[in-house]
Amino acid sequence: MVMVEGRKPSPDERRAAILDIAREAFLQDGYSGTSMSRIAALVGGSKATLYSYFPSKKDLFVAVIDRETTGLFDRIFNLRLTAEDPNEAITELVRRCLDGLLSDTIVSGYRLIIAEAGRFPEIGKTTYELAVHRGLERIARYFAKLVAEGTLRPCNPLEAADTFLDLTAGNLHTQRLWNSIEAPDGVALEAETRRITAVFLAAYGNETLSRSARENDRS
Numbered sequence: 507m508v509m510v511e512g513r514k515p516s517p518d519e520r521r522a523a524i525l526d527i528a529r530e531a532f533l534q535d536g537y538s539g540t541s542m543s544r545i546a547a548l549v550g551g552s553k554a555t556l557y558s559y560f561p562s563k564k565d566l567f568v569a570v571i572d573r574e575t576t577g578l579f580d581r582i583f584n585l586r587l588t589a590e591d592p593n594e595a596i597t598e599l600v601r602r603c604l605d606g607l608l609s610d611t612i613v614s615g616y617r618l619i620i621a622e623a624g625r626f627p628e629i630g631k632t633t634y635e636l637a638v639h640r641g642l643e644r645i646a647r648y649f650a651k652l653v654a655e656g657t658l659r660p661c662n663p664l665e666a667a668d669t670f671l672d673l674t675a676g677n678l679h680t681q682r683l684w685n686s687i688e689a690p691d692g693v694a695l696e697a698e699t700r701r702i703t704a705v706f707l708a709a710y711g712n713e714t715l716s717r718s719a720r721e722n723d724r725s
Contacts, residue, residue, distance in 0.1 A: 521559055524549055529570045533614050537567055537622040537629060568632055574615060575637045578606045579644055592657040593715060597703045599648070603674040604699060608689060613682050620683075642667045649710075658710050666710050673702045 515523065527548045531540045542563050546556045560566035582602045606612055623630030645667035652658045658666065678698050681687040690698070708719040 524556065524559055524566070525570055525573055528566050529574070532567060532570060533611075533618060536618060537563075537626060542566070564626075564629065564632075567629065568636065571615070571619075571633045571636050574611060575640065578612060579641060582606060583644055583648065592652075592711075593703065593707065593718070595652075595657070596707060596711075597699060599645075600674060600702045600706070601695075601699045603671075604678065604695060604702075607675060607679045608682055608695075610689075613679075616683055638671070642671060645670055656712055657715070659712055659716070661710055669709065670706055673706060 524545070528540075528545050531545055531548065535544075540563070542553060542556060545566070546553045549556060556566075560569060582599070619630060619633050642664065646663040649658060649661075649663040649666045649670075653660060653663060678687070678690055678694070682689070704719045704722060707715045709716070711719060
């Protein structure tokens with residue numbers, strides 16, 4: 507554990523360092539291939555110290571997923587999603603979601619969970635709640651606000667969020683998961699952003715936004 511100006515790391519600093527090391531270990535060796543003994547050795551402390559922070563490997567893995575997904579959601583939503591043009595507000599949300607979903611860390615995390623969920627179903631269930639379900643809830647809260655403002659048509663915000671996530675987690679994200687493409691360039695990413703925005707607004711936008719999206723699709 508790295509000392510800061512001769513000061514002993516605080517419990518929060520020590521916990522953060524453990525999570526940093528565990529994230530890299532899990533990504534490199536998978537869940538089943540990573541042991542608490544290995545992580546303790548990398549951290550530079552005893553197994554007893556590691557277990558005092560995380561009672562099991564599952565607890566440690568879940569904590570890593572929790573921190574990574576929380577960071578992703580904060581990057582998407584902490585900046586105010588406002589624009590004079592409602593179309594651009596949705597476009598910006600799509601752009602942020604794609605940036606997160608296509609990042610190396612998130613793609614690697616998806617691959618890891620998919621690879622391990624068959625042998626460890628509790629890992630799949632827990633991480634789904636932390637990552638997918640919690641993300642849907644945050645998107646739904648934002649959409650509820652847009653429905654109230656009249657940007658989106660009256661709808662079930664959670665169903666709209668589910669459709670939105672299906673769109674953003676398809677196509678480029680699926681190709682990245684399967685390693686059929688490298689990280690897309692700016693042109694491809696912007697084209698996909700505009701396509702998803704148009705499809706979503708055609709289905710859920712208010713009358714004006716929906717009509718405009720459908721007309722642009724025909725042009």
